Amino acid sequence: MTIAEWCVFLSLMLYLLSIAPVKWLRVGRFDNSKPRDPTFYEDPIAARALGAHQNGIESFPFFAVAVLLAEFRACPQNLINxxxxxxxxxxxxxxxxxxxxxxxxxxxxxxxxFAINIAIFFLPALRKFLPL
Structure with missing residues (x-):
């Protein structure tokens, strides 16, 4: 696996780990049978952790597709990494x-x-201008 592909995995783990510590630290207050209970997220830190988690879910697909597209189109691997x-x-x-x-x-x-994602995504279009 390439470094960039490991970064896709790390990006996935990051959005999972952005919410997990809050749930672990507030064990007595988190009810796993109601994981989306809004009362748990009334705490400001829990609410922000949820926001970071949700944003990670939103950003992950574009990053993963951009990396794979750049690799499939044989862009310079060092630059992708x-x-x-x-x-x-x-x-x-x-x-x-x-x-x-x-x-x-x-x-x-x-x-x-987001700009980094755009750069990775458009590497195939710019490939002829990049050193191989």
């Missing part, structure tokens, strides 16, 4: 800023992550 690692780093920072209630920085990080 570097952009994928950068995306995961930005997403980790995004989760921390989301849970830490830093909305401006969170929006900046989201924009950077």
């Amino acid at each position: 570097e952009l994928a690692v950068l995306f995961v780093i930005v997403r980790i920072a995004y989760v921390f800023t989301y849970i830490g209630n830093r909305p401006t920085l969170r929006s900046i990080l989201w924009s950077i992550g």
